Amino acid sequence: MRVIVAKTAGFCMGVRKAMDKVLDAANKSIRNNGSVYTEGPLIHNPQVLEMLKEKGINTLGNDADISKSTVVIRAHGITPERRREIEATGANICDATCPRVMRVQTIIDNHARDGYSTIIIGDEGHAEVIGLLGYARGNGHIISSPEDVSSLPDMEKVCIVAQTTQDVRTFALIVEKLKQRYKNHKVFETICSSTSKRQEEVINLSKSVDAMIVVGGRGSANTNRLAHISNNVFYCFVINFKVFRKMSFKKETVIG
CATH class of the missing domain: 3.40.50.11270 (Rossmann fold)
Incomplete structure (x- = not known):
């Protein structure tokens, strides 16, 4: 192995x-x-x-x-x-x-003061997204897929941000649909650079291995996204070394 x-x-x-x-x-x-x-x-x-x-x-x-x-x-x-x-x-x-999260909070707060509606691309119920929504001054919306765009209300001008651990590809798809719907928009690419680098590495690594092991808790948005973008390669969660020792792989298996 x-x-x-x-x-x-x-x-x-x-x-x-x-x-x-x-x-x-x-x-x-x-x-x-x-x-x-x-x-x-x-x-x-x-x-x-x-x-x-x-x-x-x-x-x-x-x-x-x-x-x-x-x-x-x-x-x-x-x-x-x-x-x-x-x-x-x-x-x-x-x-x-996190300083990256603080930046998003500031962006939302400043634009809410200027009358912008906020659209957060992220996971509803996630702690970061709940916190960010609090800066929208009662005029914020959360969406997580391109299909959600049609359910948004008409808005005069919108400020678009992302949860810092959002999937880069999903963010890009949603932004394109939002641009088509809202002509007066400001888009801020607020996905953390660490997140985007990890996602890119996982996509590339999964192409050259037989299985992917994601070390982390199942409650983590980061962990879940890394697992699900592994290009359909078999993956599993490992939360500690004891779990890993119980796993069985063939001698020729390559693991990422």
């Missing part, structure tokens, strides 16, 4: 920054006898979440008293309204929002 590891494998810059910030916050809280919570799961990776829990870092629950705690905003970001709610408790906020 031969294994080819993608050059782009590993955490992206946004997740690395979030990890650094939450671990730094945990060290400070130990010295100050405080608690640290994350607003939602920091990332969709079971092993990382378990490691954080062992260090006393828990996901914020509805009944938690956070008045003297530190709340870490995860890489996906949150809505302005949710930020105000956390601030009102008196908690210390540690903002670990």
Whole structure:
């Protein structure tokens, strides 16, 4: 069996920054006898979440008293309204929002102020998309496929952005249909460069292997997209080395 590891494998810059910030916050809280919570799961990776829990870092629950705690905003970001709610408790906020996501938030906010309707190409219900929608000032729409374009209302001028982990090819197809429908539009290519590079590498790598193994949690949008763009090559999710050791492949199998 031969294994080819993608050059782009590993955490992206946004997740690395979030990890650094939450671990730094945990060290400070130990010295100050405080608690640290994350607003939602920091990332969709079971092993990382378990490691954080062992260090006393828990996901914020509805009944938690956070008045003297530190709340870490995860890489996906949150809505302005949710930020105000956390601030009102008196908690210390540690903002670990990915800089790429912050850029999209700013684009939406600035254009919403100028009267633009916002169209977010992304996954409805995803934490990042929920956060981005909060900057649209009540005039935002989420679509995930070219077929969704026809269901959108008529709008005078639109600002078009993407979830940072969106599929590059899907984004391009949807944008073409949006341009045909809305003549007064502004398109911002907000897919993270790490995302696009990984997707390109997976497409190329899958052409020269017998199977693809995607290391990551099933709840991750990034992980799922990488799996599904593998050009119909057999793929499977692996969340830790124990799972991989139980897998069986022929000696001549090439794995990406």
